[in-house]
Amino acid sequence: MPDRAFAVAGLAALAGGLLAALAFPPYGFLPGLAGFALILWSLSRPAGRPVRAAALRGGLAGLGYFAVSVSWIVEPFLVDERTYGWMAPIALVLMAGGLSLFWAAAAAVWGRLGARGLPGLLAFAACLSGAEWLRGHVLTGFPWNLPGEAWPAGSPLSQGAALVGAYGLTWVTLVLCASPAWILAPGEPARRTARMAAVAGAFLAFHAWGQARIADVPAGPPGPLVRIVQADIDQKTKWRPENLEGIFRTYLDLTGRPSAKRPALVVWPEGALPAVINDLLTPGSPWRGALAQALAPGQVLAMGANRVELDDRDALTYRNSLIFLEGTGQDLALAGVYDKHRLVPFGEFLPLGDLAGRIGLRSLVHMPEDFTAGPPPVPLTIPGLPGVQPMICYEALFPGFTRAAGRRGGARPDWILNVSNDAWFGRASGPWQHLNITRYRAIEEGLPIVRSTPTGVSAVIDSSGRTVGPVLGLGASGVIDLPLPPPRPPTPYVRWGDLPFLLLLVLSAALAGHKEIFIGLANRQRRSRARRDPDGAVP
Template sequence: MIRLVDGFARASSAAGAPMRGPVGGPIDDPARAAGPGAVSAIQRLTGWRRLGLAWLAGALGALAMPPYGILPALAVSLAIAVWLQDGAVSGRTTLGRFRPCFLLGWAWGFGYLTAGLWWLGQAFLVEADEFLWALPLGVIGLPFALGLFYGAGFGAAGLLWGRGPARIAALAFGLGAAEWLRGHVFTGFPWNSLGMALAQNLWLMQGAAVIGLYGLTILAVLICAAPATLATGSHPRSRFGPSAAAAIVLVGMALYGAGRLGPPDPVVTGVRLRLVQPNLPQDAKFRPENRADIVDRYIELSQRPVEAGEPPPTHIVWPESAFPFLIQRDPDALARVAAGLKAGQHLITGAARAEEPLPGERLRYFNAVMVIGSDGVISDSYDKVHLVPFGEYLPAPLDAALRALGLRQFVAIPGGFSAGALAAKRILTVPGLPPTAATICYEAIFPGAILPAGPQSAGLILNVTNDAWFGDTPGPRQHLAQARLRAVEEGLPLVRDANTGISAVIDPHGRIVARTPLDQETWLDADLPARIIGGTLYGQFGDAAFALMLAACLGGAVMARRP
């Protein structure tokens, strides 16, 4: 990666004098290196035309995300962004570049996220009588706000912008930092980070075991933006060098990934999983008064006969929020669940949990995972730490005001869910299973946040979720792809059970061992793949490699601007 950035810097010096000068001083015009007339026309765009093309380019880039996986779409998108940025900095002082570059990046990010997250609108239609009015806030308002991160990224890149290929490193620095911030600020939302463009191919995704999602994001920008120089370089090295370097890195990643995969991973002896996918809709059928039918449905699917010659399941998994009632407070339902388990079997299920209040406090509810034995005892549980804003709770600054207007979060829990204590986030103990890192719903999309801090180790990642809110859209497929990458990063198998799908068992190299279709009532029996002995570099050092890559991009861009 450092060689790639160094190649950009060297090619930049061959292209002629780079942009430089004291802060606030004049800079050279990148349009001098313009090639074809179409590129020059893009560089000369101003005002709403520039922002409009940026929005369209960003929307095109979303085709590189799951389930489409069209990597060239991101290359075209970022090439256009580079040429638009050339025009945005042209003739401006160093500090004067930030504002036009910020607006350009915001428009690009707005388009990228609108096209990539439109499916969020489906959730507002589940209870349309109550939430339809807010649909524009989710489909347009969220991308509009999150686009500010991309604006900051483009703005930072603009301050480092030069005429030569090193401007690609500047863009990688800006967007890499922006994506990291988007994944951490205001509880974080790293959905469809640009690195996912490289994380859908089984060979290419193996790099995440070393550099993680954010490292893949920097490589995705360097690789996909490199072709922009084919039309703007004035010297063969500056014109073809970046694309050649990008191709070498891409091939190198593929070769590394192919070599890392090897034979199928071994399985954990004595463990046989059954993932139950009930396909329950988020409508009137999922009501407390229907508890008997809902429990019966789960039990019937859990007791379906196994295929000939296959062992019976030792562990049964039900999805997030499996019941529209508090099973811990319903002894009859809990007894029926226990009666549906064979001796020695254990159930791992999502369920709402209530905690008895102290005097003067209200009842607190948690989105939890529970372990239930055939004796009906709840032996362990985990409370979701990373809640969905507006979905599971209303953010504190707005809570009182919104409730005064009669509004609530999507999940119909009085007062919303409470977050589990971060300090208490721990490994779930399930008899017969390796130590289990439990995640609920979109907790599985946060790189580096799967395992608790400290010396505890895990043998698998469990993800229970309910994607029924989003129907047959890209949403559930994107969710699966991002959870799958956590398995590669941590070197752990992933067991994922979803109400409407897609449920899957994934080995620690990201290979999907078994999966279910979307929107189908079914079950899935599978062995549990074993973890990678010794773990991964990313699992040990987290985002340290990403930080080094970010620094290399910054250094390459700065060095190319020196006299």
């Protein structure tokens, strides 16, 4: 029955999205990536209005995918559950539903093209990866859990990000993982075998290249010793004013923990202390004195902190910053400041702020003031350390962030420092997914990353996206002391950016738009076989 077939196709799309999302941490169910084949199969089912049906099925696939991928969005509302807990399911529905619109639009375009077979597979990859690029750029952008980042970071297949970036790897992933829908399409067994061999060959070649890249360990002496501090202070505890002194003392104790060699750099996470840094660093402040005593001369502390400054109109502006302080023996010297450039909507600023305030949305989300974005980032030079590109929390989501900063500043950094307050995610999937995404930035750039969070997951990441040494997981308190891993030479992605991805989209669109070429080639092949077998043994 047509209605039943339509419902089956919709359920298949929804299930495909759910399965694909289970490939990401902490689930790691890589067979779930076959869900993309289920989505493509669903889109290919006949319908009276093919474009409308494709949009609906694509939206259902996106709803399933994002309902799993951003399920952590409920956690911030549970920090003060009595006041905001009722908003948690609404936030999940709105976020998953809103993000699924990108997939609905991609599916509608695919349905309009009307391509099937290999052109249809390539068109599916192009439409969906193009929609994911838009998701990462429209308004503020939110490229969380791009399909290309489903491979465990540091694995051979993840190394493709060094070639074509996360968006290009998304195209590759969609082609590979949706290919069963093409391989198993009705046709001759010999043709299915050839399709399977082609996909398997591409998969193995990609895997072999990634394995070779991992084995090609960059040469160079160990970098400066870095200490990552994770104090395991949750959000409920942190924002009680009476806890400030105890939290500060915890960070100082971990900073001063004895080690065989003194770290050149100590890293505290984003928003480590529930205070404005201006108050703590006022000359003569006991907080400043305690920090000065905790740092040896020449030792640097990188601390995520909120700070206040006056703008050109003498109005207060709030910044989410990474402050670099150098010990002088008696006091502290300011060694550098990075102000977060990409702010989180509804977390650090309210879109349409004046209008949102008038309709009461500002009080609803408990945001008395917006943060102000910092200038476009450039690498920093900090005494005693290689050139560094800071990256605060949400900024780690964006492919090409460090590449653009290096071009803007005229020099490529030697490493990336990522501080993040993942305590908002609670103990859900968010912290593990955020770590995985951050590791992809190391692969793309060919640079090591030092990552510090208050409650996990903190780690040192090498230029292949692998964690090095111990990892401080969720709920752990302690330090990581490791030398900075060496960088690689600039990757193809650093040189070309998203140009290869754009070329893949253009090629896919060209082939999908000229599908008659494939039909003609197939007909020619049939005629050639018929001439070789005039008795008609070959259909």
